[in-house]
Amino acid sequence: MVVFPSTIVPVYVGRDPSVRAIELSSEYDRNIFVLTQKDNELDDINPSDLYDIGTVGEIIQTIKLPDGSYRAVIEAKYRAKVLECVYSETLSAFIAKVEKLEDIREDSLELEALSRIVLSKFDEYIRLNKDIPEEASINLEEVRDEPDKLVDIIASNLPIRSSVKQDLLSVVSPKERLLKLAVILERELKILRIEEDIQVKVQREVEETQREYYLRAKLKVIQEELGEKEDSSGASFYKDKIKLLGLSEDTEDKLMEEADRLNKVPPFSPESGVIKTYLDWIIGLPWGVYTKDKLNLKDVRATLDKNHYGLQEVKERIIEYLAVKKYGGTRKSPILCFVGPPGVGKTSLAQSISTALGRNFVRISLGGIRDEAEIRGHRRTYVGALPGRIIQGMKQARSSNPVFLLDEIDKLGIDFRGDPASALLEVLDPEQNKNFSDHYLEIPYNLSQVFFITTANTTQNIPPALLDRMEILDLNGYTEEEKLNIASRFLIPRLSKEHNINRKNIPMKEDIILKIIREYTREAGVRNLERELAKIFRKVVVSYLEGKKGVFKVDEESLIELLGPPRFLSESIEKKPEVGLANGLAWTEAGGEVLPIEVIYMKGKGNLILTGQLGDVMRESAQAAFSFIKNRSVYLDITHNFSEIDVHIHIPKGAIPKDGPSAGITMASALASSLSGIPLRQDVAMTGEITVRGRVLPVGGIKEKLLAAYSAGIREVIIPRENESDLSKIPDEIKKNLIIRKVSHMDEVFPIIFYKEDVLERVS
Structure with a gap:
């Protein structure tokens, strides 16, 4: 607070140096120097934390309170400036040497004119501000002819900031003080007039409300006289709730019509229950309720690292999203799809993201859903209709910007009841989901601030249109x-x-x-x-x-x-070179695995026999490999008449369906070995699609396949040259322990896998 001369003010003193100053002053001449601190938040202050102009006063009365603090009444006498201020360790108080500031003598007529202006404005201020007693104006009559005292008394009664009061206290010229006070009073008067206008409007609204209440009470009495019940349907309850939702005018009008229908149907009719259930769903949704994101990138990164090991690509994507948001960007929440085998942490990572962002978390499982209504909801014409799982999830989330996990999106089904994957197109489209339409609600709901995360074991079963709406992040198997x-x-x-x-x-x-x-x-x-x-x-x-x-x-x-005893022994990879046996690499939803391929030939009629529950693509790949080997028979020193033998390709684990083109070069290698009699190295595994001309084409799942080869003890792997870019995602541990050969043609494969050196020279 700021104490002005010519005023008597009560002060409460609690800090030790100030309490000690009161006690010392009371022991001596009862004079005390009052200074205002620059920052009210500070508890431990130094002389530099105080203004250099204050007020010298006399302590009239002191009362010690039970907690050791004082209530003191000070009669302020004159302005003074600090010449020197130190803290005395002996006295435990601030001691100051001060200089009295005398008011400057100025033209009396101009001062009188300014005094009248200030008095006039203050009279109006007292009239508008009921917190200041009218006696304050009467007391000013005694100092009307003393401009310096007039300013100080008026300023002490104004509810203005301490810094503004300090500016007035620091001015020595009465004329300048009067001018400053006139400006301050004019500003305060404007504020009071605005407050008065607002108060009038509020009063008018209150009177309207009271009038409405009176009329409703009167209507209630009339209804009771007529034997009618007053709003037994609860329509007014729903109307009050709807008004608080902050919906658009059109939407609110539609819902008000639904509430009005309650008054037109019997209270215990099925229709009444349907309407109430609908309105309960509406008012239960988090319309316009948003949680505040945690934008401290360091804390978010620490939370993600604490809960999950590795997964740097996903973590960096979350950090990038938050960085854009913190920087002031307006980009909508991303729609991420975590793709990877079971058990790599897709679901738990989504939970960690919600924790890191400070958002609510909700999860729904899409596995086995075949009905479109599970996503969009049922129309209210059906008995037992409810909103779809998206709206149900939003109610569960209790905010309009949760982290929403759509688990197992690749397990969606389709039947005569519709295609739920197509229903998700609107949900996962940032340009459309701000007006998501659920069949049950029949009013738009904004999903644009929802952070959608989906999970899948593979993208092969996800429709292309749906896949295009998501940002794919691969969570591959762990080393x-x-x-x-x-x-x-x-x-x-x-x-x-x-x-x-x-x-x-x-x-x-x-x-x-x-x-x-x-x-x-x-x-x-x-x-x-x-x-x-x-x-x-x-x-x-x-x-x-x-x-x-x-x-x-x-x-x-x-x-x-x-x-118990070990359930999985090391892969049964042959150690010595074998004829007609090649090690392929396969990708599965559970990761990668080594896939041995066996080939034998026998007398026959030129048939190619394929066993091992192979799919159409794999069968065609075997045909392409066989055609290529026939074409290369001279170079491989194959002397058989192909029309007089049958060739049998078998892939073990026949109970497991297999498909895909990536075993092409493996089958070609096994065919070449079996028909030429040249043994193949068993410490080498390979993957790649083959054409009839021997070109090696790129395949997927390189990381999983290399992990499988490494785990099986294989130390050399052949991959398509066009898959070289995939090696950047391979852990250094794997690349350090595997020799990775990159090839673009089958002719490059033979020198690597054939065992006999004389054959290598011929084939090369």
Whole structure:
């Protein structure tokens, strides 16, 4: 606060230096120097934190309060300027040397004119501001002829900022002070006039409301006299709620009509229940409710790294989106599609994104949905109609900008009831979903601020139009090193907490975790790995309850007791060169795997026999490979008459359907080996599509295939040259331990896979 001369003001003092100043002043001459601090938020202040002009006053009265603070009444006498101010450690108070500031003598007529203007404005101010008593104007009559006192008394009564009051206190010239005060009063008068106008409007609204209340009360009495019930349908309740939703005028009018229908139907009729259910859904949706995004990129990155290992591409995409938003961009929320095998963390990553952004999270599973109405809702003409899953999810989210996970989007079905994938086109289109129309609501709902994330194991089953609306982010299978890190940093600590076991009491070395990964799981993700680790923790809990205490050692011997014998041995890859056996690489929804291909020939009539439950594309690829080998028979030293032999191509694991062109060069290699008698190296695996002229074309799933080769102990892999760009996504651990050969023609493959050196020279 600012204390002006010629005023008597009560002050409350609580800080130690100020309390000590009151006590010292009371002990001596009761004089005290009052200064205002520049920043009211500061508790510990230095002399530099105070203004240099204040007021010297006399303490008239002091009352010590129970909490040790003081209530003091100060009679302010004159302005003064600080010459020197120090904090005395001895006295525990600020001691100041001050200079009295005398008012400048000026022309009395001009001062009198200014005084009259200020008095006139202050009289009007008192009339408009009921918080200031009228006695304040009467008291001013005594100082009308003393401009310096007049300004100080009026300024002390104005509810203006401390900095403005300090400016007035710092002015020595009474004339300049009067001019400044006149400007301040004029501004305050304008504010009061505006407030008065607003108050009149508010009063008018209140009177209208009271009039409406009176008329409604009167109507109620009339209805009671006539034996009618007053709004038993609850229409007014719904109308009040609808008004609070902030909807467009057209939408609000439509909903008001629905509410009015309640008054026209019997209260217990089925139609009344249908209308109420509809209106309950409307008022239950989060219209215009938004959560505030966390835009601290460092914190968001830390949250994502805390919950998930690796997945840098996805994390960077989220950081980029937030950076654009923080920078002031207006780009709509992205629509991401996480594609990867089961267990790699697609769903949990979406939950982590919602946590990192500070948004609500909602998930719906699309697996097995075949009815379009599950997405868009049922029309209200049907019995038991409800909104679709999108609107149901928005109600569950309780905000209009949640992270919305559409899980298993590649598992959508289609039948006579419609195509749910087509219904999702509007939901996942940023240009259309701001006016998403649910068949049940029949009014537009804005989905443009929703952060949609979808998940899929493969994009092959997603319609192209739907796929085009999403940004595809591949979450490929984990390497052994990544699985080891995930188990050590995430799975084991979490399982320790869930099972209430101190991690130190169940130590697991890296080689034991690797043994579990290699011999007890066979997956691209870590879901089964978590199950196996959880099984160990359960066994330990049982052991503790049966009386065993202390550290539970997990080694190779105890691992067999805990998990049983290993379920997955190393891939049965032949070590020595074999004739007619080549190792291919296949991609599956669960990751990659090594695919051995066997070829034999026998007397026959020129038939090509294919077994192993092969699809049409794979059969055609085998035909192309066979035609190429026939064409190269001279160079490969194949002397058989093809019309007198049958060739049989078999791919093991016949219970599993197989399809795709990527085994083309593998089948060609196995054919060449079987028909020429040249053995093939078994430490080499390959993938690539073949043409009848021997060209090697690019294929998909390179990362998964290389992971499978590495896990199987293969150390050399042949891939199409056009897939070289895919190697940038391969972990360094894999590239360091694999020799990767890039080829563009089948003639480049033979020198790599054939075992005999004399044959290599001939083929080359």
